[in-house]
Structure formats: C-alpha cells, structure tokens
Amino acid sequence: MGSENRGESEKTSDGSICGHDSLHRLLRAKLVPQVFQEVSRLLLGLNCGKALEELALPESATSLSSKHGFDLQGFSFEADKEQLREPRIVRVGLIQNSIAVPTTAGFAEQRQGIFEKLQPIVEAAGASGVNILCLQEAWTMPFAFCTREKRWCEFAETVDGESTKFLQEFARRFNMVIISPILERDVAHGETIWNTAVIIGNHGNIIGKHRKNHIPRVGDFNESTYYMEGNTGHPVFETAYGKIAVNICYGRHHPLNWLAFGLNGAEIVFNPSATVGELSEPMWPIEARNAAIANSYYVASINRVGTEVFPSPFTSGDGRPQHADFGHFYGSSYFSAPDASCTPSLARNMDGLIISDMDLNLCRQLKDKWGFRMTARYDLYHDLLRRYTQPDFEPQVVSDPLLHKEAS
Numbered sequence: 001m002g003s004e005n006r007g008e009s010e011k012t013s014d015g016s017i018c019g020h021d022s023l024h025r026l027l028r029a030k031l032v033p034q035v036f037q038e039v040s041r042l043l044l045g046l047n048c049g050k051a052l053e054e055l056a057l058p059e060s061a062t063s064l065s066s067k068h069g070f071d072l073q074g075f076s077f078e079a080d081k082e083q084l085r086e087p088r089i090v091r092v093g094l095i096q097n098s099i100a101v102p103t104t105a106g107f108a109e110q111r112q113g114i115f116e117k118l119q120p121i122v123e124a125a126g127a128s129g130v131n132i133l134c135l136q137e138a139w140t141m142p143f144a145f146c147t148r149e150k151r152w153c154e155f156a157e158t159v160d161g162e163s164t165k166f167l168q169e170f171a172r173r174f175n176m177v178i179i180s181p182i183l184e185r186d187v188a189h190g191e192t193i194w195n196t197a198v199i200i201g202n203h204g205n206i207i208g209k210h211r212k213n214h215i216p217r218v219g220d221f222n223e224s225t226y227y228m229e230g231n232t233g234h235p236v237f238e239t240a241y242g243k244i245a246v247n248i249c250y251g252r253h254h255p256l257n258w259l260a261f262g263l264n265g266a267e268i269v270f271n272p273s274a275t276v277g278e279l280s281e282p283m284w285p286i287e288a289r290n291a292a293i294a295n296s297y298y299v300a301s302i303n304r305v306g307t308e309v310f311p312s313p314f315t316s317g318d319g320r321p322q323h324a325d326f327g328h329f330y331g332s333s334y335f336s337a338p339d340a341s342c343t344p345s346l347a348r349n350m351d352g353l354i355i356s357d358m359d360l361n362l363c364r365q366l367k368d369k370w371g372f373r374m375t376a377r378y379d380l381y382h383d384l385l386r387r388y389t390q391p392d393f394e395p396q397v398v399s400d401p402l403l404h405k406e407a408s
C-alpha cells in the first residue's frame with residue numbers, strides 16, 4: 001500500500017474519530033436522540049428484543065477510572081427466563097491498554113511500567129465483581145514482532161513466570177479467572193517461543209494454556225520470525241464460571257478455528273488481539289460478531305491501544321518504505337452475543353475496561369431457536385476437507401459445456 005493511502009491514523013494523530021473516542025460516542029453526539037436510538041438498534045442489534053442494558057458499576061471502580069484516566073463501560077446481556085433452569089450469569093471484563101514507557105527504555109522498565117499501569121484497571125475489575133478477566137495479546141510487552149529483531153525474545157517467559165505470578169495475586173484476591181496472553185518460553189522443548197494464553201483459575205492456580213493457532217504473514221505482522229503455529233488444538237477450559245476458550249488474534253479470520261472451539265463446547269470465546277487501523281478496522285466489528293452468531297456462544301474481543309514506535313526502522317514485504325511504527329492500534333474492545341447483539345466498543349485511543357454480565361443460558365436458547373448445530377452438514381464438510389487435504393485433490397467444478405465449444 002502506498003504511504004499516501006495508509007489510512008486515517010496519520011490524519012488524526014490522537015487516534016480519535018473526528019474528535020470522539022469511539023464511533024458510538026460520535027453518533028450519540030451528532031444525532032438527535034430518536035435517530036441515535038434507531039441507528040444503535042441497527043448497528044448493535046437487540047438483546048431479548050430490547051436495547052442492551054447499561055450496567056451500574058461501583059463508585060470504587062468509577063473513581064479508579066477517573067483517577068487513572070481509563071475508559072470504563074458496563075453492559076448486561078440477558079436471556080429469556082426458563083422454567084427448569086436458573087439463569088447462569090457471569091460477569092466478564094476485558095482490558096485494553098497502550099504500553100507504559102517508550103520502546104527505547106530497558107526491558108525491565110517497560111514490563112514493570114505495564115504492570116503498574118494495569119494494577120488499578122485490574123483492581124477496578126475486581127471491585128466490580130468481574131468473574132473472568134482477559135488481557136490483550138502479548139500484554140507484557142510492545143508488539144515488537146514487526147521489527148524482526150530477536151532481542152525482543154527476552155520478553156518471553158515460562159507459563160509460571162513473572163506475569164503469571166503478578167496476576168495470580170489478583171485471581172486469589174478477587175476470586176477471578178484471568179486469561180493472560182503472553183510470549184511464552186517453553187524451556188522443556190529447547191527454549192522455544194510461542195504466542196500463548198495462560199488460563200489462571202479463580203484460586204490462583206494455572207488451569208492450562210492455549211497457543212495461537214494461526215500466525216499472520218500480512219502487513220507488518222512479521223510474527224512468523226518469532227514463533228510457529230500452536231500445537232495445543234482447540235481446548236475449552238471448564239472454569240468455576242463457565243466453559244471458555246481463547247482464539248488468539250489472527251485466528252479470528254478463520255471460521256473453522258471459531259467452529260472448533262464451539263464444537264468443543266465453549267460458551268465464551270476470548271479474542272485477545274493486536275491489530276492496526278489501516279489493516280483490519282473494517283473487519284473488527286464483523287468477524288467476532290459473526291462467530292458469536294454462527295457458533296451460538298459469546299465472543300469477547302480485545303485490541304491494544306496506541307502507536308508504538310521502535311528504535312530501528314524496519315521494512316515489510318509490501319513495498320512501503322522503511323518505517324519505525326506499526327500504525328495505530330485502535331482499541332475498540334467489545335462483546336458479541338449469540339443473538340447477534342453486541343455492546344458499543346471501548347475507546348479507540350484510551351486504555352479501558354469493558355465489563356458485561358452475560359447469561360450463558362442464551363447460548364442454548366439460540367441453538368434451540370436457529371438450530372445451526374442441527375442443520376450444519378458436518379459430514380459433507382468432513383468429506384470435502386478430507387479430499388482437499390490430499391495432494392491429488394480436484395475442485396468440484398461443473399463447467400458450462402458451451403464455454404469450451406470452439407466458436408463455429
């Protein structure tokens with residue numbers, strides 16, 4: 001892409017949308033209330049036939065948000081009342097953040113800066129009674145994989161390393177499950193590096209881990225220089241608060257990846273991400289929401305925030321001149337529900353915590369209503385995929401015989 005077409009991040013360097021920090025807030029400021037309500041209905045859908053309720057969050061959380069300058073929003077997804085099952089309401093939180101100090105600082109200072117920045121946000125989640133909290137992809141470090149420089153590998157740590165210890169304290173204190181996406185170093189297997197989400201249980205125990213299945217080779221996302229495709233399959237973690245799975249970032253472009261977590265029984269799939277405006281912003285509101293609909297589960301989408309500038313300029317295979325930043329990480333974390341409703345997004349240009357209650361009964365209610373699991377043709381797909389993965393595969397194409405007739 002030519003530099004003249006690099007998108008809006010260069011035009012609005014504060015990362016706002018025409019001075020507003022999210023599309024929802026821009027629309028609310030610009031439209032008369034009745035029009036805003038109708039536009040919101042079409043953009044966000046309806047949950048159980050009505051606009052999504054906002055959640056009243058405790059003063060202890062709102063004061064942390066004002067003091068530390070992070071966006072804080074809360075919502076509530078309902079399900080229909082059932083006669084034979086109690087509601088299964090889980091409170092879920094997502095944190096998006098920028099890095100804390102420039103990428104030229106020492107690595108220990110960079111990581112410690114992020115720990116310190118996250119502390120009040122995690123505390124706000126705890127004070128709000130969040131049951132399951134998820135952080136953004138590779139949250140302990142800048143997203144330095146654009147550079148291809150190997151020195152950033154130093155940020156990799158074992159599954160029970162520094163960042164896990166830091167979060168285990170919060171998990172115990174707030175009785176909270178925490179999903180911690182890190183750069184992992186697997187010491188037992190030759191000190192190899194992986195892009196991994198660690199699942200910390202509400203007692204501070206490590207429940208397990210999942211490694212990113214799909215590694216991007218697009219734009220400046222030179223991640224394949226650092227780690228390989230994950231080898232953990234599509235695990236679903238049964239926690240005190242429900243069955244959860246993690247589809248790390250670029251995996252959201254792969255519908256079969258979403259499907260696999262659904263087939264294994266996930267009720268909430270988290271999508272911790274790091275992605276930039278000019279590459280993926282038009283996809284962001286669609287893919288997760290579509291996955292929630294198609295798989296009858298909730299999706300929780302998180303993206304990091306800010307523009308990270310690196311000490312040495314780098315190139316990528318897209319013809320652009322060398323540059324030192326990745327573009328703007330546009331935040332905009334949000335939740336999608338199986339009934340096609342979704343929350344507004346967090347700010348595009350600020351750290352933030354979005355919280356939502358979700359009644360997990362909605363998953364089965366949507367399965368019963370639409371019957372996607374029942375009407376899917378897994379046997380047909382299985383047969384096609386089996387043939388497709390053979391070297392002698394031939395696409396099933398029926399050509400118009402007239403196409404190949406010689407002109408008379």
Ligand SMILES: NC(=O)NCCC(=O)O
Pocket residue numbers: 137216221248249250251273274275276279280
């Ligand atoms: N982190 C990551 O996989 N980013 C790839 C770009 C995208 O999927 O938008």
